[in-house]
Amino acid sequence: MTTDIVATLKEPRMIKICAPMVRYSKLQFRTLVRRYGCDICFTPMILADSFVRSLKARENEFTTHEEDKPLIVQFAAKTVNDFVGAAEMVAPYCNGVDLNCGCPQRWAMKEGYGADLLKKPELVRDLVHEIRNRIPRPFTVSVKIRLLKDIRQTIALCQVLEKAGASFLTVHARTPEMRNEPIDLDNLKLLRDYVQLPLVANGDVKSLENAEFLFKESRSEGVMSARGILTNPALFSGHSTTPLVCVQDWLNITSTIPTEFQCFHHHLVFMLEKILPKKDRVLFNNLQDKSSVLEFLENYYNIRPNIQHNSVQLTKCNFDMSYVQHRKRYINYWEDDSFSNFLGNIFDANS
Numbered sequence: 001m002t003t004d005i006v007a008t009l010k011e012p013r014m015i016k017i018c019a020p021m022v023r024y025s026k027l028q029f030r031t032l033v034r035r036y037g038c039d040i041c042f043t044p045m046i047l048a049d050s051f052v053r054s055l056k057a058r059e060n061e062f063t064t065h066e067e068d069k070p071l072i073v074q075f076a077a078k079t080v081n082d083f084v085g086a087a088e089m090v091a092p093y094c095n096g097v098d099l100n101c102g103c104p105q106r107w108a109m110k111e112g113y114g115a116d117l118l119k120k121p122e123l124v125r126d127l128v129h130e131i132r133n134r135i136p137r138p139f140t141v142s143v144k145i146r147l148l149k150d151i152r153q154t155i156a157l158c159q160v161l162e163k164a165g166a167s168f169l170t171v172h173a174r175t176p177e178m179r180n181e182p183i184d185l186d187n188l189k190l191l192r193d194y195v196q197l198p199l200v201a202n203g204d205v206k207s208l209e210n211a212e213f214l215f216k217e218s219r220s221e222g223v224m225s226a227r228g229i230l231t232n233p234a235l236f237s238g239h240s241t242t243p244l245v246c247v248q249d250w251l252n253i254t255s256t257i258p259t260e261f262q263c264f265h266h267h268l269v270f271m272l273e274k275i276l277p278k279k280d281r282v283l284f285n286n287l288q289d290k291s292s293v294l295e296f297l298e299n300y301y302n303i304r305p306n307i308q309h310n311s312v313q314l315t316k317c318n319f320d321m322s323y324v325q326h327r328k329r330y331i332n333y334w335e336d337d338s339f340s341n342f343l344g345n346i347f348d349a350n351s
């Protein structure tokens, strides 16, 4: 994959980005939003330590195909070994990796992931720097942050990341403590004055007009949408609600890429939220299997999967484990009992 994301972000236009969303920004959804003006997609956040250790995690968490680009794989990581190991494994199949420094959930903060990293600039610097040293450009290494209460600390963090070699930064313009209150546009604008790296602005983009407003006000290079694009995957192409042709596309895509019922149905629940009247929505949201969903859509909208071609060929990923295995050997070497006994003997002998 040779797509240059930084070059894309430097184009003189608003770059439209689908946010990382656990459970939702998977291959099927990325395929859909790319048809409606989305320039760059993020995977859901993947735990780097599970990814490097477990084949099952790799198979569950990461699927892609030839047309799934530009693609950024987002990781939750807190050690250089896990982040670099995971990044080297996915590098042949994506255009960059992103470090999640924004997740405010209690479990993540407790484990030292997500927004907890905002308070550890040296660690984030090392994580970014090591990727930059090991994987050449145009592969990107980016960081998605939230604002800190003290904007001076956010500016300092961004400047550290700039020096460490980050390719771009995404800023969700809320602090980890903020929930649904409006984004802090003033501090986002202030941050722009101090950061030269390409910036992606995120928060409350529910329509193309919102996106254009945020783009202009924040003087960012791109805008990212999460909840807005879930509810209306055609948002970036100017539709104010999900057009039926987009629902049709979803039926087609999920007929050619194997999709679990939950994922298939949840996305439709979001997409129809603004277009189905309440009483029909309750009925639709409670459907329990794919055939009932298809029957509902056929009766209600006269749409059904319309597949012109066979299943999409998923990319067969042969993950390169050499970095992980090398580190493991190194760690085993130092932790090996006979080796430490041997060291112990030397020191004993010398004492």
Ligand SMILES: Cc1cc2nc3c(=O)[nH]c(=O)nc-3n(C[C@H](O)[C@H](O)[C@H](O)COP(=O)(O)O)c2cc1C
Binding pocket: 019, 020, 021, 022, 023, 024, 043, 044, 045, 074, 100, 102, 103, 144, 172, 202, 203, 204, 205, 224, 225, 226, 227, 228
């Ligand atoms: C369902 C859901 C899942 C999310 N998962 C992630 C994630 O995996 N990684 C991440 O950095 N942010 C995640 N977020 C946060 C969004 O990427 C985004 O920063 C936030 O929702 C604000 O954007 P919005 O106002 O457009 O929704 C998630 C948000 C939602 C609603």
